[in-house]
Amino acid sequence: MYPNDTIVASATAIxxxxxxxxxxxxxxxxxxxxxxxxRLLSPRQATVSKFYDATNQVIDSxxxxxxxxxxxxxGEDVLELQGHGGLVVQRLLFDRCVELGARPAEAGxxxxxxxxxGKMDLIQAENVAQLINATTAKAVRSANRSMxxxxxxxxxxIANHLIDLxxxxxxxxxxxDEEISDLPSIYFLxxxxxxxxxxxxxxxxxxxGLLLQQGIKVVIFGEPNVGKSTIFNRLLKNERxxxxxxxxxxxxxxxxxxxxxxxxxxxxxxxxxxNSKDPIEHLGIERTKKELKTANVVLHVKEHPKPNRVxxxxxxxxxxxxxxxxxxxxxxxxxxxxxxxxxGDGLFVSMSARDDKDIDLLKRAIFESIGSxxxxxxxxxASGRQISAIKQCLKHTKQSLSVxxxxxxxxxELRLANSSLGLVTGEVCPDDILGEIFAKFCVGx
Ligand SMILES: Nc1nc2c(ncn2[C@@H]2O[C@H](COP(=O)(O)OP(=O)(O)OP(=O)(O)O)[C@@H](O)[C@H]2O)c(=O)[nH]1
Ligand SMILES: [Mg+2]
Numbered sequence: 001m002y003p004n005d006t007i008v009a010s011a012t013a014i015x016x017x018x019x020x021x022x023x024x025x026x027x028x029x030x031x032x033x034x035x036x037x038x039r040l041l042s043p044r045q046a047t048v049s050k051f052y053d054a055t056n057q058v059i060d061s062x063x064x065x066x067x068x069x070x071x072x073x074x075g076e077d078v079l080e081l082q083g084h085g086g087l088v089v090q091r092l093l094f095d096r097c098v099e100l101g102a103r104p105a106e107a108g109x110x111x112x113x114x115x116x117x118g119k120m121d122l123i124q125a126e127n128v129a130q131l132i133n134a135t136t137a138k139a140v141r142s143a144n145r146s147m148x149x150x151x152x153x154x155x156x157x158i159a160n161h162l163i164d165l166x167x168x169x170x171x172x173x174x175x176x177d178e179e180i181s182d183l184p185s186i187y188f189l190x191x192x193x194x195x196x197x198x199x200x201x202x203x204x205x206x207x208x209g210l211l212l213q214q215g216i217k218v219v220i221f222g223e224p225n226v227g228k229s230t231i232f233n234r235l236l237k238n239e240r241x242x243x244x245x246x247x248x249x250x251x252x253x254x255x256x257x258x259x260x261x262x263x264x265x266x267x268x269x270x271x272x273x274x275n276s277k278d279p280i281e282h283l284g285i286e287r288t289k290k291e292l293k294t295a296n297v298v299l300h301v302k303e304h305p306k307p308n309r310v311x312x313x314x315x316x317x318x319x320x321x322x323x324x325x326x327x328x329x330x331x332x333x334x335x336x337x338x339x340x341x342x343x344g345d346g347l348f349v350s351m352s353a354r355d356d357k358d359i360d361l362l363k364r365a366i367f368e369s370i371g372s373x374x375x376x377x378x379x380x381x382a383s384g385r386q387i388s389a390i391k392q393c394l395k396h397t398k399q400s401l402s403v404x405x406x407x408x409x410x411x412x413e414l415r416l417a418n419s420s421l422g423l424v425t426g427e428v429c430p431d432d433i434l435g436e437i438f439a440k441f442c443v444g445x
Pocket of ligand 1: 332351353
């Protein structure tokens, strides 16, 4: 249903602040502005005014701006009342707007209206939430790039290829008895391969974007006393974990946050793994196992390259997706220079946790282990929902390759591929999905 009512919400965080901005959007916004400010506002002009209540008493004074449709964020008439950022004063102003016919906005409703009024597509709408939720500067830059329409361009380019191809396939079906020359299967194969390549690149791009939004989880594990907590502290640049030369110092796991080259990282230090009768230590080891199951990167720390039975056992339990880095710590005691190398499937780092340069080397190894060298080039910040729609599209275009000799089947696969892509931009998007997307936004955005 297209909205035809007027909504109001605080656009700034609720609490004490220099200013508090209330935003009103919808057909009554102009009338509300005239009543509250007791004057006619010129569109898009910041006007110093008083804000009045129903008994002509001043609630607050500040700056009011009226944006007339379609030149506003939502594409509707929008009023911004910039008053003082106090809890009660903002509440009184909000209540006055409601008294004059506005209703409290739902989460994300301003952006939803912007989408419904064609001010932005669904990719850009979701970028707004990603920008607000970004935890690193790189994530902010990527969300901005994506919001400028770069991502939408990439998707519509693929959608246009799909539409052209569908038209050709439909023509083959519709005019099969008539005098139009049949296009050879190789032609369709070639076109599909081109589309698949574009989609493959897009998937890489969006997965990088997701890494920037969600970050990665890095778990440090190994035998007792090998220097896990020292590495943890040095990576965080903070003496968070206790470090002693007594094996079994860390009993429970510890969590810290850091950023590696713009990538948000959740770092977990765990209890040293050994056969222990101590029930507390046993609990700590169980927790380590649990953390290992959800890690993106695992740092397996040792003091020397030779294998250790207990931690080798855990090694074997790691998921196939997890990236493993073998750290041979305390290189200062071996008078060895820090270095990284690959052997078999493994990535090895010989280092000393006591040296900051070695910690930088480790950071680089973590970053490279998840293949995020191209994160800087991410132009597409997609949501999980959009990524699965893009992958669904790719699944259908890949299936199309095997049915190029059957025009009806090919047409159906291409139709499904096209509608999956429509879900990304919002061209085809059922109301309940739209509701779910905007419910994740904050109220007032
Ligand atoms: N020489 C040297 N000593 C280190 C290095 N890293 C850690 N240590 C020392 O090794 C001892 C154990 O360090 P921790 O960081 O507590 O080791 P851990 O693996 O967390 O130990 P648990 O919590 O008992 O499992 C401490 O005395 C550290 O100062 C290193 O690179 N070189
Ligand atoms: Mg420790």
